[in-house]
Amino acid sequence: METLIPDKKIHDGKKAEEYEFENIILTSVDKVLSWARYSSMWPFTFSTACCAIEMMAAAGSHNDLSRFGMEVFRATPRQADLMIVAGTITYKMAPRVRRLYDQMPEPKYVIAMGACATSGGPFHMSYGVMNGVDKIIPVDIYIPGCPPKLEALIDGILKLRERIKEDKHLTRKVNEVIKSVKNMRSK
Amino acid sequence: MIDEIKLKFPHDVEVKENRDIYVKKEKLFELCKFLKYSGYDHLSLITGVDYSANGYFEVVYHMYSYSRKNMLVIKTKIETKTGSKPGSEDVKIKASDLSSDVKKLIDLCVGCTICTKKCPQGIDVKSFIFDLKQGKDVSIKDVGRCIECAICQEKCPKKVEILKIFSILKKSNPGEKEEREAVKDPKEKNKPEEDYDLTVPSITSLYNSADWHERETYDLLGIKFEGHPNLRRILLSDTFIGHPLRKSFDLTKKQKIDMTREFEIDKNYLDKTKKEIELKIGTELMHVNMGPQHPSTHGVLRLRLLVDGEVVVKMYPVLGHLHRGIEKIGENLRYIQVIPYTDRLDYITGMFNNMAYVKPLEDLMMLEVTERAEYLRIIAMELNRITSHLIWFCTWAMDMGALTPYFYAFRERERIFEIFEGLCGARMMYNYIRPGGVSGDMGEKTELKLRNFIEHFPENLKEYHTLLTENEIIKARTVGVGKLKAEDAINFGVTGPMLMASGFEYDIRKAHPYSLYEDFKFSIPTRTEGDTYARYIVRMKEMEESHKIIEQAINKMPEGKIMANIPKMLTPPPGDAYGKIETSKGELGFYIVSDGSPNPYRLRIRSPSFCNLSALPFLCEGEKIADVVAISGSVDITLGCIDR
Numbered sequence: 123m124e125t126l127i128p129d130k131k132i133h134d135g136k137k138a139e140e141y142e143f144e145n146i147i148l149t150s151v152d153k154v155l156s157w158a159r160y161s162s163m164w165p166f167t168f169s170t171a172c173c174a175i176e177m178m179a180a181a182g183s184h185n186d187l188s189r190f191g192m193e194v195f196r197a198t199p200r201q202a203d204l205m206i207v208a209g210t211i212t213y214k215m216a217p218r219v220r221r222l223y224d225q226m227p228e229p230k231y232v233i234a235m236g237a238c239a240t241s242g243g244p245f246h247m248s249y250g251v252m253n254g255v256d257k258i259i260p261v262d263i264y265i266p267g268c269p270p271k272l273e274a275l276i277d278g279i280l281k282l283r284e285r286i287k288e289d290k291h292l293t294r295k296v297n298e299v300i301k302s303v304k305n306m307r308s309k
Numbered sequence: 310m311i312d313e314i315k316l317k318f319p320h321d322v323e324v325k326e327n328r329d330i331y332v333k334k335e336k337l338f339e340l341c342k343f344l345k346y347s348g349y350d351h352l353s354l355i356t357g358v359d360y361s362a363n364g365y366f367e368v369v370y371h372m373y374s375y376s377r378k379n380m381l382v383i384k385t386k387i388e389t390k391t392g393s394k395p396g397s398e399d400v401k402i403k404a405s406d407l408s409s410d411v412k413k414l415i416d417l418c419v420g421c422t423i424c425t426k427k428c429p430q431g432i433d434v435k436s437f438i439f440d441l442k443q444g445k446d447v448s449i450k451d452v453g454r455c456i457e458c459a460i461c462q463e464k465c466p467k468k469v470e471i472l473k474i475f476s477i478l479k480k481s482n483p484g485e486k487e488e489r490e491a492v493k494d495p496k497e498k499n500k501p502e503e504d505y506d507l508t509v510p511s512i513t514s515l516y517n518s519a520d521w522h523e524r525e526t527y528d529l530l531g532i533k534f535e536g537h538p539n540l541r542r543i544l545l546s547d548t549f550i551g552h553p554l555r556k557s558f559d560l561t562k563k564q565k566i567d568m569t570r571e572f573e574i575d576k577n578y579l580d581k582t583k584k585e586i587e588l589k590i591g592t593e594l595m596h597v598n599m600g601p602q603h604p605s606t607h608g609v610l611r612l613r614l615l616v617d618g619e620v621v622v623k624m625y626p627v628l629g630h631l632h633r634g635i636e637k638i639g640e641n642l643r644y645i646q647v648i649p650y651t652d653r654l655d656y657i658t659g660m661f662n663n664m665a666y667v668k669p670l671e672d673l674m675m676l677e678v679t680e681r682a683e684y685l686r687i688i689a690m691e692l693n694r695i696t697s698h699l700i701w702f703c704t705w706a707m708d709m710g711a712l713t714p715y716f717y718a719f720r721e722r723e724r725i726f727e728i729f730e731g732l733c734g735a736r737m738m739y740n741y742i743r744p745g746g747v748s749g750d751m752g753e754k755t756e757l758k759l760r761n762f763i764e765h766f767p768e769n770l771k772e773y774h775t776l777l778t779e780n781e782i783i784k785a786r787t788v789g790v791g792k793l794k795a796e797d798a799i800n801f802g803v804t805g806p807m808l809m810a811s812g813f814e815y816d817i818r819k820a821h822p823y824s825l826y827e828d829f830k831f832s833i834p835t836r837t838e839g840d841t842y843a844r845y846i847v848r849m850k851e852m853e854e855s856h857k858i859i860e861q862a863i864n865k866m867p868e869g870k871i872m873a874n875i876p877k878m879l880t881p882p883p884g885d886a887y888g889k890i891e892t893s894k895g896e897l898g899f900y901i902v903s904d905g906s907p908n909p910y911r912l913r914i915r916s917p918s919f920c921n922l923s924a925l926p927f928l929c930e931g932e933k934i935a936d937v938v939a940i941s942g943s944v945d946i947t948l949g950c951i952d953r
Contacts, residue, residue: 168602170609170631171949172656172737175700182719197604214546215609215630217568218601244650247641248634249553249560250545258568269737 152290159203159229160286162191163279166202168222171209173236173269180272190279199225204282207261210238210245211252223259229291233278234261237268244268310347310379317343334385338510341370341383345515348374349381350799352512353889354915355522357530358902359556364389366532368509369900371887375799375813378820382887387507387532407441414474415442417467424461424471434461434471511537518802521923529554529636539578544629544952553637560637579625583615586622594622597934601630605708605938608948610922612937619933624926631952639912644670644879645744647909652738654914655950657700660693661892663742668823669888669901670744673881677873682746683825684866688759689732689741691855691862695766696725697893698848705845705942706777709786714776721769724762731755744879746872756863763860770852777845787841791928791940794839801924805895805917807944810847811839817891828865829858841943848945851893880907894918894945916950
């Protein structure tokens, strides 16, 4: 491959080597998979504080979340792919949050709902509060507000759906395998 | 009553302002026993106040008598030892104790003050060394700030080895040594600070409710209760260093988190009790862990259960997964700035929290409240009682597998939220009730919405009854489950609908009317069974009563101002006040200590959920494991209020 294409920049700014991992066959499969993923996300009812009530209200009768295929709130992390961190995370709770996140199957997404989960919020000066859940787990979407209105939560979820739409999870996974095999061979 | 106490304890009791009873700590237990048998059966709260600057800590007990309708405040002073903390203590070095090699080094100094001028830490090096040379005693406090940059040593014209002197002095100083070792070994520092001898006799043998209050006081203030069966931290993690509500606590100090930690309860303690019970009943027990991530614990409560087959033998609630330290944050804010934090305590009853905080503040400052504001407060609070009970109703049903009530309850909740948005612009965090009045008036549109709600709510309530009240599954799971007798309820400090369901008719709105509740006609719903089903019925009836109150209030509401003339900066006179109100969960109280400054000196929140939850092990032990869900749901807890 390296010999066929000379080492120069192509129109979209990518180098020739980067195309090596653009798996052409898997792209369509990825599209189907991400379509399935974003249209039926199963959130994990992880609620600690005030934001949880707004999360409940979002799933309730006025602002029906099931319009977006999300009504199946799971109580166990093993059946969920979206973790909505709704509320303050204290130092005592932090190890549990990490453990719950680790138990979720891939691919998984995290929404930090409200000021506390984003940055500690009004309790940032407290002795027992973790200033933002992103210190222990990776976060995809931050929703501001204390607590955010449920419209804001729904908006955040829609933003996440757009993100998942563009996600090429399978391609990424295959590429990781190819890379690791190559590394092993070179060694 | 105060006269009786004076007669009984003539030498050990001192009464101030006809309210506060100061008792010597040796006689505390006897006094409490005397009070308990003379009708003071409800221990409202135990708290501690740190006056370590004046050389003492104070433990405050609020005791209430249901029969006399009277509250007593009992205070005990605990003198701290004369020497304060070893770390901050100013240790003196005597010139006569110096060794010969130090004396040699010091002798070179001529007192030119170059070292003092050059020191980046601002340590007065010259006076330190020169005074030692002249035979004076000096304090080692400054030397601790030295960062060993060696600038002073380089600039010194006489080449005095200053760093060497400092290191020798530090080693020879025993106080400094101890502190350094403690920092190295975090386990050593984890132990409560031994510098204060803070012990009070425990009264857990008299009042069951004292158990958790004493543990909390120990956790946050480090006051030890002698004779307490299980004195461990309750809100904070076992690995936490220090006691945060002490005035000397350093908020900037970072705490370590052990990400692999599993047991918050001492594992040895668990195994020991497990073995004891196994020996008694002859079978092996199993540990079952509920929470902190469990849909029926309503937040982040953790229950560790010891189970014999299906039956719960022992239960240990583990709290504090949402402990946000609101009491400490409040101490560093102005009085008015604390109100938004109270909203976040029990996040589904924000109006009550505002009111409970404002009430003792108004008592302390003798503020007047306009009449229209009082009516608006009552409307807001009663609407909030309905939303709180609706949340309880739907989540409790959901715990037992009934999903439909959830959609019905949230329909009405949204309607009430629209009214709240009209009043104060917020759905959940209201910040509505302020000292002297309320923050917003009720407009025409909001009033229309409210009238519309009042009109339709009885029909909706009927719908709820058709869903659950005669439902066979609900009845089979709740009737006769989790029984609580009235005397047990009082002993555990249980208040609110749980107490009413046990057949005890008590409501603070009737017994000690606040706001303008004495002008309204309503009744206290009671049931005699004391089981889970009775608690459900009482709460449904309470919603009806709230509806009645709102209806009366909206028809009687006068025109006028919504805010009285109050000073911009609130500075209550020195003193303390305890204000309590009846929320949807029970007695919510705020104990405010003022020292005359614009910040509260001490803020203590008596949360109803905290006390009601302390009865949960008593209710669940002996029941089936599936009933734990129904019972813990019927207690109606909010973790924000329990952990604060």
